[in-house]
Amino acid sequence: MATIKDIADKLGIAVSTVSKGLNGASDISHEMRQLVLDTAVEMGYASKRLKAKGTKKVCILIENMDYENIDQFGYEIIMGFKLSAARRHWDVSVIPSNLNMQTQEKFDTYMLKNEFSGAFLLGFTLHDDWIKQLHKTSVPTVLLDNYIAGNNHVGYVGTDSHEGISLAVNHLVGLGHKKIAFLNGSKNSMVSDERYQAFVSCMHENGLTADENLIEYGYYVPDCAKTHVPTFLHNGATAIICASDVMASGVISEVTKHGLKVPDDISVIGYDDLPIASQLNPPLTTIRQDRIDLGKSAFLLLDGLINDVTISKLLLRAKFIERQSTKAVKKA
Amino acid sequence: MATIKDIADKLGIAVSTVSKGLNGASDISHEMRQLVLDTAVEMGYASKRLKAKGTKKVCILIENMDYENIDQFGYEIIMGFKLSAARRHWDVSVIPSNLNMQTQEKFDTYMLKNEFSGAFLLGFTLHDDWIKQLHKTSVPTVLLDNYIAGNNHVGYVGTDSHEGISLAVNHLVGLGHKKIAFLNGSKNSMVSDERYQAFVSCMHENGLTADENLIEYGYYVPDCAKTHVPTFLHNGATAIICASDVMASGVISEVTKHGLKVPDDISVIGYDDLPIASQLNPPLTTIRQDRIDLGKSAFLLLDGLINDVTISKLLLRAKFIERQSTKAVKKA
Numbered sequence: 001m002a003t004i005k006d007i008a009d010k011l012g013i014a015v016s017t018v019s020k021g022l023n024g025a026s027d028i029s030h031e032m033r034q035l036v037l038d039t040a041v042e043m044g045y046a047s048k049r050l051k052a053k054g055t056k057k058v059c060i061l062i063e064n065m066d067y068e069n070i071d072q073f074g075y076e077i078i079m080g081f082k083l084s085a086a087r088r089h090w091d092v093s094v095i096p097s098n099l100n101m102q103t104q105e106k107f108d109t110y111m112l113k114n115e116f117s118g119a120f121l122l123g124f125t126l127h128d129d130w131i132k133q134l135h136k137t138s139v140p141t142v143l144l145d146n147y148i149a150g151n152n153h154v155g156y157v158g159t160d161s162h163e164g165i166s167l168a169v170n171h172l173v174g175l176g177h178k179k180i181a182f183l184n185g186s187k188n189s190m191v192s193d194e195r196y197q198a199f200v201s202c203m204h205e206n207g208l209t210a211d212e213n214l215i216e217y218g219y220y221v222p223d224c225a226k227t228h229v230p231t232f233l234h235n236g237a238t239a240i241i242c243a244s245d246v247m248a249s250g251v252i253s254e255v256t257k258h259g260l261k262v263p264d265d266i267s268v269i270g271y272d273d274l275p276i277a278s279q280l281n282p283p284l285t286t287i288r289q290d291r292i293d294l295g296k297s298a299f300l301l302l303d304g305l306i307n308d309v310t311i312s313k314l315l316l317r318a319k320f321i322e323r324q325s326t327k328a329v330k331k332a
Numbered sequence: 333m334a335t336i337k338d339i340a341d342k343l344g345i346a347v348s349t350v351s352k353g354l355n356g357a358s359d360i361s362h363e364m365r366q367l368v369l370d371t372a373v374e375m376g377y378a379s380k381r382l383k384a385k386g387t388k389k390v391c392i393l394i395e396n397m398d399y400e401n402i403d404q405f406g407y408e409i410i411m412g413f414k415l416s417a418a419r420r421h422w423d424v425s426v427i428p429s430n431l432n433m434q435t436q437e438k439f440d441t442y443m444l445k446n447e448f449s450g451a452f453l454l455g456f457t458l459h460d461d462w463i464k465q466l467h468k469t470s471v472p473t474v475l476l477d478n479y480i481a482g483n484n485h486v487g488y489v490g491t492d493s494h495e496g497i498s499l500a501v502n503h504l505v506g507l508g509h510k511k512i513a514f515l516n517g518s519k520n521s522m523v524s525d526e527r528y529q530a531f532v533s534c535m536h537e538n539g540l541t542a543d544e545n546l547i548e549y550g551y552y553v554p555d556c557a558k559t560h561v562p563t564f565l566h567n568g569a570t571a572i573i574c575a576s577d578v579m580a581s582g583v584i585s586e587v588t589k590h591g592l593k594v595p596d597d598i599s600v601i602g603y604d605d606l607p608i609a610s611q612l613n614p615p616l617t618t619i620r621q622d623r624i625d626l627g628k629s630a631f632l633l634l635d636g637l638i639n640d641v642t643i644s645k646l647l648l649r650a651k652f653i654e655r656q657s658t659k660a661v662k663k664a
Contacts, residue, residue, distance in 0.1 A: 149495070152649050160644055163481070293641045300632060300641075309625045309632075312492055313647040317484050 002043035011039055022049070024113070034109070041108040044138055050117045058085065058118045058302060059093045059111075061130075065123030067094075071275045073244075073291065074122055077144070080295025081120060088303060102129040111139045118142070118302045126188060140305035142298045145191040152310040155301045159289040161191060164318030165198035165241070166205075168269045168287055171320060172239045173206045176329040177267060181214035181237035183228055183247055192217065195243060211235070218243070222250025229254035238266060238329050245270035245277045248284055252325070263327035273321050283323035290316060334375035343371055354381070356445070366441070373440040376470055382449045390417065390450045390634060391425045391443075393462075397455030399426075403607045405623065406454055409476070412627020413452060420635060434461040443471045450474070450634045458520060472637035474630045477523040484642040489630045491621040493523060496650030497530035497573070500601045500619055503652060504571045505538045508661040509599060513546035513569035515560055515579055524549065527575060543567070550575070554582025561586035570598060570661050577602035577609045580616055584657070595659035605653050615655035622648060 004022070008015045013032075020028045021036025040049075060078055067074025078094060085092045093116070101110070107130040111119060118140035124131050126146065134141060134148045147156040172180050182199045185192045196215070203210040213235045218224030220243070229251055232240055240255075242248040248270035255266050262268050262282060270277055273288035297314050304311045336354070340347045345364075352360045353368025372381070392410055399406025410426060417424045425448070433442070439462040443451060450472035456463050458478065466473060466480045479488040504512050514531045517524045528547070535542040545567045550556030552575070561583055564572055572587075574580040580602035587598050594600050594614060602609055605620035629646050636643045 152651075163644065290642065293643075296641050297636065297643055300636060304629065304632060309628050310622065310649040310651075311625075311629060311646060312495065312649045313645065314643060315645040317642040317644045319484075319642075 002040070002045045004045075007036065007039050007043060007045060010043065011035065037109045037112055038106065041106070041112055041138075049112075050115060053115075055115050055117065056089060057091045057093065057114075057116050058120070058299075058306075059095050059114070059116045060120045060122060061095050061097045061124075062122045063097045063124050063128070067122075073272060073274065076291035077122065077295040077298070080292035080297075081299045082295070083292075084296045084299035084303075088299075090299075090303075097124070097130070099129075107133045108137055108139055118306050120144070120298045120302060121146075126190075140302055142302045142305070144294065144298065145189070147190055147313065153305060155305055155311050155314065157294060157298045157301055157314045158191060158316070159294065159318050160315040161194035161318075162198040162201075164271065164287040164289075165195050166202045167318055167320040168241045168271075169199065169202040169206065171285070171322070171326065172241070172267060172269070173208070175239075175267065175326060177239040178208055178329075179211070179214065179236045179238050180208070181232040181235075181240045182210075182216075183225070183232075183240060183242045183251065184215065184217045185243035185247075186219055187217040192243070199241070218247060220244045220246055222246055222253065225250030225254040229258070233258060233260070233266075239268070239326070240266060241269045241271075243271050245272045245274045245280075245284055245286055248286070248325075249276060249280055252280060252282075252284075263325050265330060267326040267329075269326060273319075277321070278323065280325070282325045285323045285326040286321050288319040288321050290319065334372070334377045336377075339368065339371050339375060339377060342375065343367065369441045369444055370438065373438070373444055373470075381444075382447060385447075387447050387449065388421060389423045389425065389446075389448050390452070390631075390638075391427050391446070391448045392452045392454060393427050393429045393456075394454040395429045395456050395460070399454075405604060405606065408623035409454065409627040409630070412624035412629075413631045414627070415624075416628040416631035416635075420631075422631075422635075429456070429462070431461075439465045440469055440471050450638050452476075452630045452634055453478075458522075472634055474634045474637070476626065476630065477521070479522055479645065485637060487633045487637055487643050487646065489626060489633050489646045490523060490648070491626065491650050492647040493526035493650075494530040494533075496603065496619040496621075497527050498534045499650055499652040500573045500603075501531065501534040501538065503617070503654070503658065504573070504599060504601070505540070507571075507599065507658060509571040510540055510661075511543070511546065511568045511570050512540070513564040513567075513572045514542075514548075515557070515564075515572060515574045515583065516547065516549045517575035517579075518551055519549040524575070531573070550579060552576045552578055554578055554585065557582030557586040561590070565590060565592070565598075571600070571658070572598060573601045573603075575603050577604045577606045577612075577616055577618055579603075580618070580657075581608060581612055584612060584614075584616075595657050597662060599658040599661075601658060605651075609653070610655065612657070614657045617655045617658040618653050620651040620653050622651065 004018050008018045021033045065074045066072035082092050120142045141154045145158045148154040200210040216228040270284045270286035273286045277284040277286045301314045336350050340350045353365045397406045398404035414424050452474045473486045477490045480486040532542040548560040584594050602616045602618035605618045609616040609618045633646045
């Protein structure tokens with residue numbers, strides 16, 4: 001791996017200038033500092049430096065996800081991560097990310113500048129600049145619900161989609177439902193693809209067809225139910241599986257607006273088991289993602305990657321939580 | 333969870349007898365001890381007892397797998413596991429298992445009697461009694477290359493089959509091969525199923541057909557090449573992907589016996605990257621499974637399960653190792 005001297009040689013500057021650049025000294029220009037950091041990253045100097053210094057800092061970069069209070073999806077994930085990190089004496093910084101940050105600076109340079117040995121990225125999409133850069137990063141990085149092929153430094157943590165969707169489908173089939181609709185999450189996401197495939201294959205395993213007229217993609221907000229529920233009802237759905245509890249709350253309202261009752265006329269299943277799930281009317285049957293465990297596992301994976309254990313995927317069990325929003329299908 | 337008194341009440345015996353049974357005292361009968369242990373397991377007393385005592389013992393149970401020296405598949409897996417366990421101050425016992433052990437005693441009872449908080453099972457097959465019992469075990473257990481649905485206490489560790497097979501197929505396609513054969517491992521195994529599916533889908537992704545006449549199942553010994561290589565050659569294969577380096581060594585001998593040369597006439601790819609791979613003639617291009625990392629990850633997963641983090645799957649990166657057994661396809 002590169003030394004400070006290699007960086008100096010490559011840039012044709014003094015070793016002392018490189019050292020100033022790496023340490024954030026104020027007596028060199030911002031541009032020179034940036035050049036030194038970018039070159040250090042490019043030459044693979046970053047991880048060596050942090051290991052030598054014994055720095056134990058990692059960060060959670062978060063975007064498009066609420067995490068401020070316990071009712072929100074990100075809250076317990078962050079808590080679980082911090083719990084595990086603290087036990088191994090790592091410092092964790094939680095940093096809200098935005099597009100601006102991503103255009104101003106490369107991911108690897110940002111990490112080196114802030115002396116982070118690794119990162120856990122929450123809520124990013126495949127279109128984000130920093131995600132695109134992950135194909136070549138040398139910084140240990142863990143993604144929630146996203147997978148990067150071919151880079152040993154990046155791992156994926158999530159809940160087993162196949163298990164989650166199976167639990168929902170099998171429960172409904174056990175109650176006699178055949179026309180089962182699936183309101184999936186946003187279209188350009190790995191986890192939505194996986195859940196779609198799981199839905200199609202579980203329906204087949206149960207001897208049923210996954211009707212394309214009963215599968216729609218939405219967003220993780222209640223409002224998305226407005227467009228899709230009428231289509232589902234029109235096409236004869238007797239049950240609706242939703243990709244989140246928040247979507248399910250919108251589905252229950254929309255079904256009610258159509259003069260139908262949950263679960264008497266239509267069964268509804270959520271996903272996640274956020275605190276809201278038990279407070280809905282009726283209380284929501286759902287697929288639980290254990291968010292504390294997701295956070296703990298994300299740290300455990302990141303710790304592995306920092307120690308060169310090339311884990312690529314870590315999946316948690318999904319859990320079936322039965323409440324009152326599902327019921328045996330109405331006899332025709 | 334059950335107390336010693338609950339066990340005593342259930343069996344209608346004195347608390348002191350239960351205590352003797354659990355502690356292996358010699359002044360009660362063998363049958364009574366067995367009854368106490370079985371009841372303790374059934375009532376979920378086991379993990380509570382070990383946690384309370386602060387015992388930190390786990391075991392590796394191993395069957396049908398060589399592990400005595402570094403040339404064998406199991407050796408480094410065990411080493412990796414022990415390394416990680418030692419760092420967290422856990423004792424590891426390595427125990428060769430056999431059918432006899434499995435018929436004499438239930439898995440959970442065996443674990444409680446020996447005060448193991450968890451187990452890593454290597455080389456077992458789905459037909460083994462203890463594997464069948466894993467659907468209901470409450471003992472944290474990790475399996476290499478096998479998955480048990482629906483039990484939060486059991487996890488699966490392995491190398492990503494899809495990634496491994498993709499690396500092999502893409503390499504051969506890049507060299508112009510179209511008639512690619514696949515000599516898979518034994519038929520009743522989850523990892524063979526996964527590799528089969530990966531092979532079929534990777535061939536499709538490359539615009540090729542996975543010809544069923546070019547797919548066979550064998551065992552992890554060189555001899556299995558004798559039956560399958562003639563079929564592959566007869567059906568026009570120009571390249572053969574093998575499910576292990578040991579199988580590939582047999583394939584190279586068999587190809588040579590047919591008067592053909594590896595890689596000039598037939599390209600061969602192995603799997604695992606055991607030390608033997610680089611010593612073959614020609615040195616073998618292969619898909620590396622990092623066995624130290626498999627062992628480390630198995631402990632990491634077991635440690636998670638012992639602490640109630642319900643990880644179900646942990647997959648490692650496969651790595652492509654290019655040597656001299658593959659070459660551009662011969663022009664017709």
